[in-house]
Amino acid sequence: KVYESVADLPESLTYDFVIVGGGTAGNVVANRLTEDPDFSVLVLEAGVSNEGVLDSMVPFSTFVIGLLGPNIFDWSKSDYLVFTKFNAEILNSADYTTIPQTGLNGRVLSYLRAHMLGGCSSHNAMFYTRGSADDFDRYARLTDDAGWSWDNVLPYFFKNEKLSPPADHHNTEGQFDPTVHSTRGITSVTLGGFQWPIFNHHVIQTTKELPDVFPFNLDMNSGKPLGLGWLQSTIGGGMRSSSATSYLADEFVRRENLHVLLHAQVTDLVNLSNTTGEVSFGGVRFLQGSSQFTAKAQKEIILSAGSVGTPNILMHSGIGDRNVLGPLGIPTVLHLPSVGQNITDQPSFGASWSVNFNQTLDAIIQNATRFNEAFAQWNQSHTGPFVIKAATHIAWLRLDSNSSIFENHPDPSAGPHTPHIDGGPGPGGGGMGVAGHVGAGLAVVTPLSRGSITINSSNPLDPPVIDIGLLQNDFDIFAMREALKRAQQFFSAPVWQDVIIGPTQDFENITTNALDEIIRNSATPTLHLVGSAAMSARDATHGVVNPDLLVKGIGGLRVIDASVLCAYSGRDICCRRKRSGFDKATVDVNRHNIDGMSASVRCVEYIKVYMIFPNAPSEADAVWSGPSGLCALTNEHQEDGITACGAVVHAGVRTTQSQKQSSASVSQNRKMPCT
Numbered sequence: 001k002v003y004e005s006v007a008d009l010p011e012s013l014t015y016d017f018v019i020v021g022g023g024t025a026g027n028v029v030a031n032r033l034t035e036d037p038d039f040s041v042l043v044l045e046a047g048v049s050n051e052g053v054l055d056s057m058v059p060f061s062t063f064v065i066g067l068l069g070p071n072i073f074d075w076s077k078s079d080y081l082v083f084t085k086f087n088a089e090i091l092n093s094a095d096y097t098t099i100p101q102t103g104l105n106g107r108v109l110s111y112l113r114a115h116m117l118g119g120c121s122s123h124n125a126m127f128y129t130r131g132s133a134d135d136f137d138r139y140a141r142l143t144d145d146a147g148w149s150w151d152n153v154l155p156y157f158f159k160n161e162k163l164s165p166p167a168d169h170h171n172t173e174g175q176f177d178p179t180v181h182s183t184r185g186i187t188s189v190t191l192g193g194f195q196w197p198i199f200n201h202h203v204i205q206t207t208k209e210l211p212d213v214f215p216f217n218l219d220m221n222s223g224k225p226l227g228l229g230w231l232q233s234t235i236g237g238g239m240r241s242s243s244a245t246s247y248l249a250d251e252f253v254r255r256e257n258l259h260v261l262l263h264a265q266v267t268d269l270v271n272l273s274n275t276t277g278e279v280s281f282g283g284v285r286f287l288q289g290s291s292q293f294t295a296k297a298q299k300e301i302i303l304s305a306g307s308v309g310t311p312n313i314l315m316h317s318g319i320g321d322r323n324v325l326g327p328l329g330i331p332t333v334l335h336l337p338s339v340g341q342n343i344t345d346q347p348s349f350g351a352s353w354s355v356n357f358n359q360t361l362d363a364i365i366q367n368a369t370r371f372n373e374a375f376a377q378w379n380q381s382h383t384g385p386f387v388i389k390a391a392t393h394i395a396w397l398r399l400d401s402n403s404s405i406f407e408n409h410p411d412p413s414a415g416p417h418t419p420h421i422d423g424g425p426g427p428g429g430g431g432m433g434v435a436g437h438v439g440a441g442l443a444v445v446t447p448l449s450r451g452s453i454t455i456n457s458s459n460p461l462d463p464p465v466i467d468i469g470l471l472q473n474d475f476d477i478f479a480m481r482e483a484l485k486r487a488q489q490f491f492s493a494p495v496w497q498d499v500i501i502g503p504t505q506d507f508e509n510i511t512t513n514a515l516d517e518i519i520r521n522s523a524t525p526t527l528h529l530v531g532s533a534a535m536s537a538r539d540a541t542h543g544v545v546n547p548d549l550l551v552k553g554i555g556g557l558r559v560i561d562a563s564v565l566c567a568y569s570g571r572d573i574c575c576r577r578k579r580s581g582f583d584k585a586t587v588d589v590n591r592h593n594i595d596g597m598s599a600s601v602r603c604v605e606y607i608k609v610y611m612i613f614p615n616a617p618s619e620a621d622a623v624w625s626g627p628s629g630l631c632a633l634t635n636e637h638q639e640d641g642i643t644a645c646g647a648v649v650h651a652g653v654r655t656t657q658s659q660k661q662s663s664a665s666v667s668q669n670r671k672m673p674c675t
């Protein structure tokens with residue numbers, strides 16, 4: 001049952017499992033655990049109910065916008081009016097705002113995270129895209145756990161997914177591959193349930209006219225996403241399917257062993273003990289309004305407060321870098337410097353073209369009569385234009401393998417079937433201009449930029465310091481320019497020539513520098529933040545959780561949200577390779593891809609150093625050799641920092657003597673060997 005107030009909870013706040021965060025991941029685990037009637041589970045969710053929130057139900061983009069930004073449904077607001085059955089009071093909550101982003105010309109952004117049951121699945125864009133098989137196989141390799149491989153994860157995608165007919169019940173033959181889907185899971189997934197005939201015809205015709213660039217892909221969720229295919233969304237019966245509507249549907253949430261408490265903001269973990277020889281926490285402290293409570297977990301505490309919330313709670317509980325916690329007066333329970341480090345998000349950018357037809361989203365948005373008709377239709381039958389968000393298809397594309405960017409950067413993709421960029425063409429111009437626009441939402445899906453979540457106060461209600469590091473790495477801005485070129489190529493296919501009037505903004509007749517400025521001034525994060533409590537192999541000293549998602553060095557504490565998805569650094573790969581007997585003599589230095597792990601180019605560069613200086617002359621020696629060899633880092637706080645690792649490597653590899661010497665002296669005192 002879902003409760004509004006602690007006072008209503010039937011038990012004494014003692015449960016087998018306490019789950020922190022009733023978001024996308026948290027509700028799945030709450031559901032699965034309570035399949036066993038012997039387990040009792042409490043979910044603590046800081047946010048509000050999703051019940052009856054129209055903007056979270058109607059898929060059309062105009063509605064969800066109402067949830068994004070400074071309101072009670074999102075964390076990008078510092079004060080919430082908390083309504084419970086008994087009182088209404090202000091809870092001083094976290095304000096998710098980034099620090100000035102250097103890659104975005106110093107812009108400060110609200111960092112959107114849902115503050116409601118269902119988490120971001122209650123207010124996201126509902127694109128259902130699984131990632132590539134390469135991605136999961138790389139997780140498996142880097143965690144040394146085959147359980148993360150595509151073949152082993154696929155049954156869980158099936159367990160999750162309930163493929164449902166589109167709202168208009170159109171014939172979907174040729175629009176997806178039924179063999180890679182399940183109709184028996186819990187989250188509804190569907191193809192677009194409203195047709196935009198002119199637009200759809202033109203998109204598919206483009207795959208025929210430009211098959212080398214935009215080959216048609218029958219199903220982008222097969223593990224091989226490259227190409228252009230029909231978008232699948234987490235929608236069912238014309239309504240959003242979130243973890244709140246699916247995993248906490250009536251049939252599940254009525255289980256007696258499942259309690260979900262709203263307006264319960266967790267501050268930290270408490271009741272530290274060391275009875276089993278391993279430190280563990282027995283309780284979760286939370287606030288409801290101004291009252292403080294502790295929920296006890298007899299078996300496990302499960303963190304699922306999201307990629308910002310989870311590291312924030314860990315650090316306020318004394319799990320993090322002692323060099324950060326100490327000066328704030330937070331006693332270090334476990335020195336785990338990877339907490340909040342090496343995070344990444346994918347940058348996005350939009351482009352639009354005006355067209356001479358009126359079958360577009362903005363033609364509805366800007367016409368009150370059409371809007372009201374569409375809304376009436378949705379209200380009556382959950383059909384019509386409001387059953388889809390904005391995009392109709394997605395193109396997943398790779399950069400050309402001979403792109404100049406690969407001369408200086410590793411290929412960050414997980415393998416040859418993994419895209420670098422994506423473009424979601426849709427019959428809307430992103431709200432730009434007057435009616436009659438089509439457009440593409442572009443994103444770099446393998447960014448090399450990294451950021452961090454950290455804290456600068458011992459008060460858990462103070463906002464965390466969010467640095468998403470967007471577009472700091474040259475690779476990312478290059479890839480974004482390429483994404484834009486592909487969009488231009490797309491809309492210049494012969495089929496579009498009769499309908500396109502012109503681009504809304506001229507990106508073609510400007511210099512690269514001017515284009516970069518436009519991108520940096522307007523790019524935004526896709527809000528796909530990962531890596532703030534990254535998993536790594538059991539024996540790795542970096543990372544936060546083991547492949548089974550238990551926090552390293554703490555008993556009975558697990559992280560299960562998007563924080564655990566690791567954003568790889570050169571060091572991860574170098575250290576893994578080192579441990580598995582990697583030897584310089586066996587490496588082809590010209591290969592920028594070892595075992596399909598392209599970030600390992602940094603290992604290649606390490607090896608280059610050995611090759612160039614086989615007898616380890618002083619400067620190379622200072623940079624590279626530690627007690628156990630290969631890993632040299634500039635900064636303990638950035639144990640996983642790709643920039644730190646990369647900077648040293650690049651300085652070592654590049655030619656000038658002064659560069660080598662300066663990098664040698666910088667790293668000499670700070671190098672950290674692999675274990």
Ligand SMILES: Cc1cc2nc3c(=O)[nH]c(=O)nc-3n(C[C@H](O)[C@H](O)[C@H](O)COP(=O)(O)OP(=O)(O)OC[C@H]3O[C@@H](n4cnc5c(N)ncnc54)[C@H](O)[C@@H]3O)c2cc1C
Pocket residue numbers: 020021022023024025026044045046047068112113114115116117118119120121123124125126127128129264265266267304305306307309310313526527528529561562563
């Ligand atoms: C606007 C937007 C659009 C997106 N579009 C897509 C898309 O189309 N497709 C896609 O695949 N992904 C999309 N994403 C990303 C995706 O939604 C997220 O990666 C995913 O939902 C994260 O799930 P999670 O369980 O890690 O965290 P969340 O779903 O954010 O869950 C965290 C939960 O914990 C709660 N919480 C946080 N701190 C505390 C605390 N201290 N105490 C108690 N509770 C707390 C939060 O309120 C929240 O309910 C989008 C994200 C956003 C924000």
